[in-house]
Amino acid sequence: MQNFESLEKELKELIIQSLMLEDVTPDDIVSEEPLFVEGLGLDSIDALELAIALENQYGVKIEDNPEENRKIFMSVQSLAAYVGAHRAK
Amino acid sequence: MFANLLLTPRPEHSIVAIGNVGSARDLSCTNDESTQKRVACEARLNWACFARDVAALARALTSVESSMESTKAQFAMNASSAPRWLLFTENPYAFAVALTALAQTGCVAVLPPNSQRETLHELAEGCVGLLSDQADLAIALPTIDPLAPGKPEATVGKIPFVARALDANALLLEICTSGSTGQRKRVPKCVRQIDAELTLLEKVFGESLPADTQFFATASHQHFYGFLFRVLWPLVTGRPFRLESFLYPEEILPRMAQTNSCALVSTPAHLKRLKDVSGLETLRSKCRVLFSSGGPLSPEVASALARALGEAPIEIFGSTETGGVAWRKQSSTPSGLAWTTLPGVEIERMPSDGRLRVHSPFASSESDGSDVTKATCEMGDCIELLTDGRFLVRGRADRIVKIGEKRLALPEMEARLLENSFLQEVALLPLERSDTTRVGAVAVLSDAGQSFLTQHGRRALAQSLTQNLQTRFDRIVLPRAWRYVTRLPEDAQGKVTQSLLRALFEASSEVTEGREKEIALDGGTPEEMRTPSTAPNTTPFDPQSKTPLVFHEERSETSHRRRCRVPENLASCDGHFPMNPIVPGVVQLDWVMTAARDVWENLPTPIRIEALKFKTLLLPGQEFELALQRTGSKLSFTLRNVNPDGEIFSSGRFVLPSDGEKEMNAHEMSLHRQDSTKGNGNDRD
Incomplete structure (x- = not known):
C-alpha cells in the first residue's frame, strides 16, 4: 500500500501533466489548498480533464453526488484520500 | 410563446422547474432558511408558484421604479427609454422569474457574460438596478433577489399586477458578448425575435419531445444558447427544466436515467466526457436528444454517442447576434459534416472572403433595415456551399x-x-x-x-x-x-x-528532452551519459524532438546553412541554470548532428570532435545561423548570431571515419562529447 505522502506527490504530478500546467512544479501545489479558483486556480474544463486522468491512472470513478464530488476535488489532500480508498489500479 | 406566456391557460400544478438546488452550487450563498426549505430535496416548482413569484417580483420592480421617477426627472434621464436591469443568477428558475417579471413591467434585462467585477461595473452603466441572488457581487446598484419578493414573509405593498401580452417589438433583453473588434457589445433581442426562434425550435426539434421531457443542462443560461435552450424553450412549451448546473457528466447521468424522458443542453467539452461515462446506454430509451453548441463536436465523440444512444447529438450552429443558423446530426456519409440551414434563415457565402452572411428573423442588426422582421449579420466563419444548399464550415476569419x-x-x-x-x-x-x-x-x-x-x-x-x-x-x-x-x-x-x-x-517536447540532457551534463556521471547512446530510440540524435525551429535553409553538395531559433520553452528548464537558462553545449552539438543527418543521409557516426569552442552563451529565444561544411572526412560547423556582428556561439569539427577506418561506436562517441563539453570554452584537439 502506497503511503499517503507519495500518493499526494503522484497526484500533483498527474495534475501538472494532464492539465498542461507548464509553469507549475509539484512543490508549488500545497496539498491542503483549494485546487479550484482561489487556490491553484483550476477551472471547470480542468475539472473534466482531471476526472479523465484519474480514471485512466487509478480506475477511480466519479460519484454521482455533486456535493460529494466538490468535497473530493477540493484539494490534493482530499483527492488522495479518495483515490487511496477507491483506486482500482 | 413568450409574448403571451402568462395569458396562456396552464394547470397550476404543471411543473416549471425541477431539481435539487440544495446540492448544487446555485444557491450555496443563500443562507435563507425558507429558500432552502422550499428547495430541499428534489424541488418541483409548479406553474402556480412561478406565476406568484413573477407577480411578486413585478410588484417589487414597479415599486422601485416609481420611487425612481423623481430621480429620473432630477437627472433629466431619458424617461421614454425602458429601464434596464442587470440580471445575474446561477439558478435558472430565478432567472426565468426575473426575465418574465422584467418583461411584464416593461423593463429590459441586461445579461452579463460572467459575474467578474469589472464586467459588472462596465455594464452597470445605464442600468437602474441588479437582479441577483448573489450577495457578494459588490456593485453599487439597488439589488433585488428575484425570489425574495415571492417569499411568504416578504412585504411588498399591494400594488396591483395584471399579466399582459408583450409587444412584439418591445426590447426584451441585451446580451453582452465580445465583438470581433475586441469591444464588448450588447446584442439586443426583442420579443419578436425570441418568439420566432422559440417557435422554430419547437417546430423543428419539438416533435420528439413529450410534454414531460426534463431539460438538463451544462450550458449556462447567461449565454444565449443556454438561455434559449435550457430555460425559455421548456418554459414556453410547458416542459420542466432542471435547476442544477452540473459539473460532471457522472452527476447528470443517474438523474437523467430516473426520468421518463429527458434532453440535455450541452457543449462539446462536456459531451466528450459524457461518451466515456459507464452506464450511458441506460439513457437510450430516456434521452430523446443531446444538443451541442459552442463549437464543432469531433466526429469521434459524435459517433461514440450515436453508438451508445442510437442518435448522434444535434449540433446547433449560430451566435448571439444571429441566433440559430443551422443544425446537423453528424454521420459518416460523405457530407456527414454538412450543416442544414434552419427554416426561415437565408445564407450566402460572401464572395470577398468566403464568410457566411445570414439573413434571418432571429438575427439582431445594429442598423435598422426597412424589413423589421429580418436582419442581416455577417459572421466570422468561412463556409463552403454544397450543391444541395447545405454548407461546410471552414474555420474562422476573425480572431x-x-x-x-x-x-x-x-x-x-x-x-x-x-x-x-x-x-x-x-x-x-x-x-x-x-x-x-x-x-x-x-x-x-x-x-x-x-x-x-x-x-x-x-x-x-x-x-x-x-x-x-x-x-x-x-x-x-x-x-x-x-x-x-x-x-x-x-x-x-x-x-x-x-x-x-x-x-x-x-516544440514542447523539447522541454523534457532538455531536462534529461541537463541532468547528464550538470551532475552526470559517464554512466548516465552513456545511457541515451546505447538505447537507439532515445538517442539525443533523434531529430524529431531536437531540432530547433528552422526558418530558412540553403543546401549544396558540401555545405549547408540554416537559420534557426532556440525554442523558448527550453527556458522552462530549471536545471541549467536556475533563472538563467542557457543552451547546454551538448545540445548544440546534437543540433549540429541533427542538421548534418538531414542533409547527408547515412552520415557515419563521427569518431571525435576537434577544435571545439563555445564562445558566447546561446539563450532561449535567440536566433542563430548554423553552417556546415563537409570536406573529406571532416565536418566543420559554426553556430553564429544572425545580427550584423555575427558573433560565434560555438564552432568545431567532427571527424568522420575515413574509408577503412573502423567506425567508433556510440559508447566511445558519447564519452568524447562528455569530455569536450567539460572543456567548455577551451580548444581541444
Whole structure:
C-alpha cells in the first residue's frame, strides 16, 4: 500500500501533466489548498480533464453526488484520500 | 410563446422547474432558511408558484421604479427609454422569474457574460438596478433577489399586477458578448425575435419531445444558447427544466436515467466526457436528444454517442447576434459534416472572403433595415456551399475563439494585457488539445518584466500577468501557456502569423528532452551519459524532438546553412541554470548532428570532435545561423548570431571515419562529447 505522502506527490504530478500546467512544479501545489479558483486556480474544463486522468491512472470513478464530488476535488489532500480508498489500479 | 406566456391557460400544478438546488452550487450563498426549505430535496416548482413569484417580483420592480421617477426627472434621464436591469443568477428558475417579471413591467434585462467585477461595473452603466441572488457581487446598484419578493414573509405593498401580452417589438433583453473588434457589445433581442426562434425550435426539434421531457443542462443560461435552450424553450412549451448546473457528466447521468424522458443542453467539452461515462446506454430509451453548441463536436465523440444512444447529438450552429443558423446530426456519409440551414434563415457565402452572411428573423442588426422582421449579420466563419444548399464550415476569419461556451475576442484580451508594464508586445492564439481549446500567449517582456522573471520565475510572472484579467474575463479563457521571446516571430512579409506562433508551442517536447540532457551534463556521471547512446530510440540524435525551429535553409553538395531559433520553452528548464537558462553545449552539438543527418543521409557516426569552442552563451529565444561544411572526412560547423556582428556561439569539427577506418561506436562517441563539453570554452584537439 502506497503511503499517503507519495500518493499526494503522484497526484500533483498527474495534475501538472494532464492539465498542461507548464509553469507549475509539484512543490508549488500545497496539498491542503483549494485546487479550484482561489487556490491553484483550476477551472471547470480542468475539472473534466482531471476526472479523465484519474480514471485512466487509478480506475477511480466519479460519484454521482455533486456535493460529494466538490468535497473530493477540493484539494490534493482530499483527492488522495479518495483515490487511496477507491483506486482500482 | 413568450409574448403571451402568462395569458396562456396552464394547470397550476404543471411543473416549471425541477431539481435539487440544495446540492448544487446555485444557491450555496443563500443562507435563507425558507429558500432552502422550499428547495430541499428534489424541488418541483409548479406553474402556480412561478406565476406568484413573477407577480411578486413585478410588484417589487414597479415599486422601485416609481420611487425612481423623481430621480429620473432630477437627472433629466431619458424617461421614454425602458429601464434596464442587470440580471445575474446561477439558478435558472430565478432567472426565468426575473426575465418574465422584467418583461411584464416593461423593463429590459441586461445579461452579463460572467459575474467578474469589472464586467459588472462596465455594464452597470445605464442600468437602474441588479437582479441577483448573489450577495457578494459588490456593485453599487439597488439589488433585488428575484425570489425574495415571492417569499411568504416578504412585504411588498399591494400594488396591483395584471399579466399582459408583450409587444412584439418591445426590447426584451441585451446580451453582452465580445465583438470581433475586441469591444464588448450588447446584442439586443426583442420579443419578436425570441418568439420566432422559440417557435422554430419547437417546430423543428419539438416533435420528439413529450410534454414531460426534463431539460438538463451544462450550458449556462447567461449565454444565449443556454438561455434559449435550457430555460425559455421548456418554459414556453410547458416542459420542466432542471435547476442544477452540473459539473460532471457522472452527476447528470443517474438523474437523467430516473426520468421518463429527458434532453440535455450541452457543449462539446462536456459531451466528450459524457461518451466515456459507464452506464450511458441506460439513457437510450430516456434521452430523446443531446444538443451541442459552442463549437464543432469531433466526429469521434459524435459517433461514440450515436453508438451508445442510437442518435448522434444535434449540433446547433449560430451566435448571439444571429441566433440559430443551422443544425446537423453528424454521420459518416460523405457530407456527414454538412450543416442544414434552419427554416426561415437565408445564407450566402460572401464572395470577398468566403464568410457566411445570414439573413434571418432571429438575427439582431445594429442598423435598422426597412424589413423589421429580418436582419442581416455577417459572421466570422468561412463556409463552403454544397450543391444541395447545405454548407461546410471552414474555420474562422476573425480572431474570436470559443472556449467552453465562452466567447473570447483575442484583441480585447491583448489590449488588456498590454496595460501591464511587464509587457511590450503580446500575441494570443488558440491552442487546440484533443477537444479542448486553451489560450496561449507569446510575449515580449519589458525590462521590468524581464527582471521580475529573473527574480520570481515563470509561474509568478504568469500569475501576475493574468491577475488584472481576472476581474474581467472568465477564468477558463485566461492564457494557459506562455512563451517569452525577444521579439514576436515574423514571416518574410513581416507578419506575425498564427503558424509561427503555434510553432513556439508545438516544440514542447523539447522541454523534457532538455531536462534529461541537463541532468547528464550538470551532475552526470559517464554512466548516465552513456545511457541515451546505447538505447537507439532515445538517442539525443533523434531529430524529431531536437531540432530547433528552422526558418530558412540553403543546401549544396558540401555545405549547408540554416537559420534557426532556440525554442523558448527550453527556458522552462530549471536545471541549467536556475533563472538563467542557457543552451547546454551538448545540445548544440546534437543540433549540429541533427542538421548534418538531414542533409547527408547515412552520415557515419563521427569518431571525435576537434577544435571545439563555445564562445558566447546561446539563450532561449535567440536566433542563430548554423553552417556546415563537409570536406573529406571532416565536418566543420559554426553556430553564429544572425545580427550584423555575427558573433560565434560555438564552432568545431567532427571527424568522420575515413574509408577503412573502423567506425567508433556510440559508447566511445558519447564519452568524447562528455569530455569536450567539460572543456567548455577551451580548444581541444
